[in-house]
Amino acid sequence: MDESADKGLILIGEGSIIPKLSDVGRIIVSGYDTDLPIDDVETALRNHFSCCGIITNICIPFVSFGDETLRRRGYIYFLGEGAVDKALQLNGVDVGGWKVSVKAYPFPKNANNEVEIEVEGFDTSLHEILIESALISHFSSYGKLKDVMFFDGIAVAYLYGKDVADKVTELNGSNMGGRILDVRVISKPRITLFHRYLRCGPSCVRRGTTDAAIPTSSLILEDKSFKKKKKRKLSVVSFKLSLRRRRRDKKGK
Numbered sequence: 001m002d003e004s005a006d007k008g009l010i011l012i013g014e015g016s017i018i019p020k021l022s023d024v025g026r027i028i029v030s031g032y033d034t035d036l037p038i039d040d041v042e043t044a045l046r047n048h049f050s051c052c053g054i055i056t057n058i059c060i061p062f063v064s065f066g067d068e069t070l071r072r073r074g075y076i077y078f079l080g081e082g083a084v085d086k087a088l089q090l091n092g093v094d095v096g097g098w099k100v101s102v103k104a105y106p107f108p109k110n111a112n113n114e115v116e117i118e119v120e121g122f123d124t125s126l127h128e129i130l131i132e133s134a135l136i137s138h139f140s141s142y143g144k145l146k147d148v149m150f151f152d153g154i155a156v157a158y159l160y161g162k163d164v165a166d167k168v169t170e171l172n173g174s175n176m177g178g179r180i181l182d183v184r185v186i187s188k189p190r191i192t193l194f195h196r197y198l199r200c201g202p203s204c205v206r207r208g209t210t211d212a213a214i215p216t217s218s219l220i221l222e223d224k225s226f227k228k229k230k231k232r233k234l235s236v237v238s239f240k241l242s243l244r245r246r247r248r249d250k251k252g253k
Contacts, residue, residue: 053080059195
């Protein structure tokens with residue numbers, strides 16, 4: 001198995017970064033004048049915190065749609081181990097006439113306990129029920145495999161278990177019924193590099209993270225032969241899985 005699987009990030013397709021929990025962090029910032037233009041605030045924050053790590057997203061929400069008044073709190077996401085600790089040291093520092101207030105905004109404790117994966121390499125001549133049963137058993141030492149879906153010899157599913165988001169790649173290259181499995185991470189639903197907020201301004205556009213800004217040694221690159229048609233199908237399957245998971249979560253509440 002490739003040793004780079006444990007080095008950090010996973011880059012799939014064109015610029016989609018899937019980080020390890022230890023490689024991503026986020027903070028809440030305040031103290032800026034809410035009447036300032038959003039670009040001015042973003043630029044000031046980006047310049048102030050760029051020394052802490054790679055800034056993947058700065059989200060400064062508006063009070064409401066059509067109102068350019070800023071909310072009192074903004075969000076900054078970092079890529080790089082220890083970035084949050086460095087950012088906290090800048091609390092209270094003057095930023096062009098105003099003092100920035102910094103608070104840690106940790107991910108949920110269970111953020112690492114869910115991962116969406118795709119599996120390839122199993123015996124496709126078997127019935128899907130048998131394949132699903134074998135996969136559930138094969139992944140059982142890592143967690144519970146749920147919402148398994150099949151297409152074109154690929155299984156896509158969610159896996160739930162303690163720190164499974166970081167551990168699941170250990171099964172890449174493992175043997176199941178005499179077949180070598182190819183296990184890939186599609187997403188880590190609870191670990192993100194961007195703030196999920198509908199009323200953010202233009203600063204929430206996903207900019208600031210480029211392939212060139214991230215060390216190649218910390219990436220696992222998807223094979224470029226991964227076809228667009230296959231990617232489109234994966235997107236559809238992932239969407240269906242996401243809907244199924246949300247419905248199940250609602251029933252459980």
